[in-house]
Amino acid sequence: MAGDEVTLETLHRALPGVKPVGARRQVVNLGDWLFYIVAKSLALLVIVLALLLVADLCRGASEAIRQFGLKFLVGTTWDPVTHQFSTLPTVIGTLVKGFIALLLAVPVSIGSAIFLTCYTPRWLRPVISYPIELLAGIPSIIFGMWALFAMVPVIRVIQIWLKAHFGWFFLFDGPAVYGVGVLSGSIILFIMITPIITAISKEILLTVPRAQIEGMLALGSTQWEAIWKVALPFSRIGLFGAVILGLGRAVGETMAVTMVGGNSFAMIHSLFDPVHSMASQIASEFSEATYSLYVSSLIYAGLVLFGITILISLMAQFLIWRISKGKLALLD
Amino acid sequence: MMKLTSVTAALLFTALSAAAGQALADCPTKGVKELTGAGATFPYPLYSKMFSEYDKACGVKVNYQSIGSGGGIRQLSEMTVDFGASDGIMEDKQKADAKGGAVLHIPTVAGATAVVINLPGVKSGQLKLTPDVLADIYLKKITNWNDKRIAAVNAGVKLPDLTIAVVHRSDGSGTTFIFTNYLSKISTEWKDKVGSSTSVNWPGDVGGKGNEGVANSVKQIPGAIGYVEVAYAKQNKIPWVQLQNKAKKFLEPSLEGAEAAAEIPTLPDNMEVVITDSANPNAYPITGFTWLLIYENQADAAKADAVAQLASWIITDGQKFAAPLDYAPLKGVAQKKAMALVKKIKVNGALVMK
């Protein structure tokens, strides 16, 4: 049989009686069947719970939806006194802060993960990676308090300097002296999501087969070339998953970003303007929302946030699909 | 002879039981050992102290959590808690939605809201503000500290050339309700443009989360002005201003000022009144009650008894814990009317407390 490819088919032809895996029949005995049923039910449970959440949100938002319809998404007034609600400023606030946070977090966290896995001696790894996981577990209120007491004064100084020297640039043409605002909110989000992405990326990078890396090195590549051409493409999809988790946290984070975001309902024009994100607005106003349209509008905002997350996830899926369609063949 | 003896016995019995009843006047008599309450954050420190003492006095554990006035109103409506607490009065629709029927608003204490500032060189209590100036600052019509109108009331105070940074609450709050209620009373422009509620569409600038957030923002931003509960101003040592009350007197926030605000002849029997801009000459203008929300018609006799006794204790024996924690205790007419409300609690039509 020299020259034959070793494929599943040839294997199974050689060993009759062993059923093919990955083909239509996937379960062959009682144990497998039970396992399959249990696993499938658990997966179904996830779908059911997600649908229940959406249904609950829709039910809660129904009064606001009937009242405002789609104007809710494009208006700029949020006025609890006159019963006028719309979310465009907070949608923009959420997206801008999340985007900036991600822009900063992705290189830093993946860079850190690469450094941890490829350039750090083995004994040093846990010393750094355990505290990084620890950071992921700090309550958001503590992040918020640290940011307000320790970070915001520093940001304020930076903002004043930026405004003095580059105030003509629209991004820096804002109330620098507040300290709280888009910049502070984005930076605290960046600090909060980096540990998550780093921790997961580290695990993903550690599963790259050593053989592949060593093969590259044996062929004379530098360490970096081995990472760039082998490790990263191999773990591309997993790293994307890590980034998605970080993005989820960035978009849904409430407490920390409320404490340093400035929390204004107006549209933002610069990096220094105060702004609300949708999650922080919902959390801030919910306990005191005194009448049903108010509560319903807040839940409507939650539904809109959910919709935005779906859109972002869809875009991410599309990106993955485009990437994996390309030159993936060499390693999969 | 028999009649006399039985009458004497009856009298003796009544006297004895009255005496015995008096000693345990405010503890639940029908065996309830736990109560749950939810609502306002403003009185939370005081309630935590009161309920700890109540546990010591009566062995009853009252679990109160501060999830916000709105949260308290909602949980009371859903009847997941035994009583609610709120810094604001329930709106008509909320009253209609309450599953247990009519709700009594029983005031427990009053509290003052301080206006705090961050002005280099200006000490606490040094700056004076009139109501119209305060309103216009928050309306963003006065934008710099060296404005003529501020200087007009503050002869001798050096006012720097500094932009005013207006700080407000980003989260809904009873403190905001009291503050905007006051501003609506003294400024028709505020009433028309912004209005009064637990959360409003502020003309500017920065929103801080909670009293802590506002206090910290004011402390950090030069030229800032904000409003916080007196306890936060004191504990964080932030300078506050003197406000001019309805009788044209300038007053710093104080317990006496808050108590005076509650001593007005026009208190309604249902105590659903906001005592801002009080007519009392010694009143501090930004003051408000905080209320316990209890259903007037209860279904469970034991719970009704427990809740009524608790409320009665809070209004009488519990008041001694208020002043040390910077809350203004109920006195005089306010206390009497509050007690009258407690006595209105019924179970199945019968009054719980006589």
Next chain:
Amino acid sequence: MNRHFRFRKFVEWANWVGMLCCISVSVFFLVAILGYVLVHGASYIDWEFLTAMPVPAGETGGGIANALVGSFLVVMVASLMALPIGIGAAIFINEFPSHGFGRTVRFLAEVLTGVPSIVVGLFAYALVVVPSGGFSAFSGSVAYAFIMVPIILITAHEALRLVPDSLREASLALGIPKWRTIMGVVLPVSSRALITGAVLAISRALGEAAPMLFTAFGNSFWNVNLTKPIATVPLLIYTYATGPYDDWHQKAWAASFVLLVVVLLTSVLTRAFLRGNSNE
């Protein structure tokens, strides 16, 4: 050495510096925040803090004992619900591929990571508290489980995906049934990444206060009954941090420090316990 090689060495060096900068930034914030919590919190901790009940406003001393026990119970029950669901669903998506269904589940999990914790709390309120008529520790566990499942699912899915097929095929070729292949080969091989996911999810749950407002509700007194309101550490931290008293703020920092120690212990202990199985 030709020019091209020198260029490649330069690129190597430049990237090493770049990665070093990245890790330095991470470590800098790590030290800044953990250090801040340590400095502000560690001094307040003593045996009383860990074992006493909270005292009311105006009194010093007291502790967070009821919250520590409460958090432990609520998060443990949540993990018992979330771990099987998350890992089980991930196993299903990866080991029993079925085009649309698996992708939908994974997609939904990604979307669910972005739900703000307060919305999750409200959902758990509608699902558990309203039908049962009152607040309970169990409803808090449901809320936490809802937050934990997406994290566990996504991490587990990635971990399973990276187990080489050759291992599976070797096991199957030896005649081992599929389910035992999964349990005995695939899971242990991916265990380290699975544990990371579990630890991340648990530490996230331990730190979330907002979902507890309308579910576990909080309790100033001792309670270990899952059907009644219970105190949790993040909620206590929130209450203390937003209060007016310096003493309360100190307690908030101290409680945060305790929380961090708990997370660290969870991380270290689970790894030490399962060290034998992983494929290092």
